[in-house]
Amino acid sequence: MAGLSSFIYNTFLRRNVTMLGTVFVSAFAMQLAFDTASQRTWDSINKGRQWKDIKHAYIQKPEEDEDEE
């Protein structure tokens, strides 16, 4: 535990350049992970309701069945 934390400290946080890099990279990664996870949760809650769930029925047949007016 102590070895791991000291390793992390010495590798990432000790020098300013590495710490800044760590901050930016981890911010990017965490946002990506958060957005992906929340979008996946959202899609599972709303399964079958969104356009992406039903578009396969309409995307196969281009320009037809327009029968209005």
Added chain:
Amino acid sequence: MLARSALRSARSVGAAARNAASKTASRSASTSSSTAEGAASSWKTNALPAGATAFAVGTVAWYCHLYGRNVDAMTPAEEGLHPTQYPWEHAKWYKTFDHQSLRRGFQVYREVCASCHSLARVPYRTLVGTIMTVDEAKALAEENEYDTEPNDEGEIEKRPGKLSDYLPSPYKNDEAARAANNGALPPDLSLIVKARHGGCDYIFSLLTGYPEEPPAGAVVQEGLNFNPYFPGTGIAMARVLYDDLVEYEDGTKATSSQMAKDVVEFLNWAAEPEMDDRKLMGWKVLAVTSVLFAISVWVKRYKWAPIKSRKVVYNPPIQSSNILSKLPKPDKKS
């Protein structure tokens, strides 16, 4: 304050009455300020505040009776019947629109509502990816003609619609709409869910709330139809949704309530096309801010822990009557 003073006066009146009833009971003097022999005079003393209290209570009650009730500028018929509150699935905080329903609702709008009502603030491009594919939307747009920019001779020609065009209106302007509809203007439906009290509930109730015939005693003007949900109950729009009026492409049975539900959900989408993204973004904001709030609480406790748990000791200076004893002694030890 009023109740308390009334209570107190009532209690003292009761005590005075008890005093008057048993004159020998001197123990009740402990509860009342008056002694046994002053009991008769205490009744007179309490009569004034009791009467004032009764007068105040009566005045307030009379005032509330006169002016405290709800004042409605309109009769209930002019207000319109309050719509039933339906458990809309898409109105839940964690639910998107049912886009299959949006597609059906758009079909209902095109085939039924669009003959009178415009949807002027919805361009074809917003249909792409929510209701129909790009090819379907393009084909739909090309069915209508729009004005071009002026050409070299300054003439404005017609061109087929593009995705950036807005849905065509059935009438050129409001005056034409009024002239064609007996003086009544069919409102634009782009924001109608936001623009009416009750929103989805109201529109659904209105669409499905036409009785077979007006109830006895209801006055329906010439050219109007009776609908209890419409303010004034006389609506120029007749009942339009009947069972199997449209034929859904996905096989859903087109009952009138099904069509009303679909078109209401579609109109809600037209009014709030950002709803799906807004709800998702709201949940993300709640998640992030709850984490930040927990961190801030932890930091506060962390920072305040030594301050909260410290012990402050006060050692008072030794009091002595002789001020000379505080002076340093010149030669105590040395």
